[in-house]
Amino acid sequence: MIESDINKSLKDKVFEDLEPIISGLGYSIVELKIGFAKKETHITVAIYKPDGVGIDDCTVVSRAIQERFEFYDEIDKFILRVTSPGIDRVIENKREYGIFINKGVRVLLKDNKEWTGGIIKEVTDSGIILQTKTESMNIEYTAIKKAKLDYTEEVGDK
DSSP states (O other): OOHHHHHHHHHHHHHHHHHHHHHHTTOEEEEEEEEEETTEEEEEEEEEOTTOOOHHHHHHHHHHHGGGGGGOTTOSSEEEEEEOOOTTOBOOSHHHHHHTTTSEEEEEETTOSSEEEEEEEEEOSSEEEEEOSSOEEEEEGGGEEEEEEOTHHHHTOO
16 A cells, blocks of 8 residues: 555545534534654644634634544644635535535636636535526536635625
8 A cells, every 4th residue: 555545544534533523513624634744643624614713613623633633543643733724715626615605716617717706506416506796607517627715706896
């Protein structure tokens, strides 16, 4: 097994373990990163809740999951960082679109050079429904080159 396979396997196991704890606190895991440097495991968990994530939220989640890492043989010394996803996060996978329903995004389509902004209204198996200022667009995942959060789409600013 190569190191990246080991890391993915550990990441999947940690995600499955942490997800019910974090969701039970009212948050979603947006991203879990596990990396190794200088004999330490660096763990970053980005969390989300619809009304925003502040430092107190990060502290609550960090305290709730900190001790879980002592149960993994693969993790000895570790540094845990719990963060918000950020206001201009690049959406990396289909699961994240579901987390950010009713949030503003800007989408760059593969066949277009202009970003399209709007609100994610619905997520399907094959794509998203994006409500722009003028229309509702059904956008297939395969047509999306890049997408990122953009809170200005929620307040109408550009």
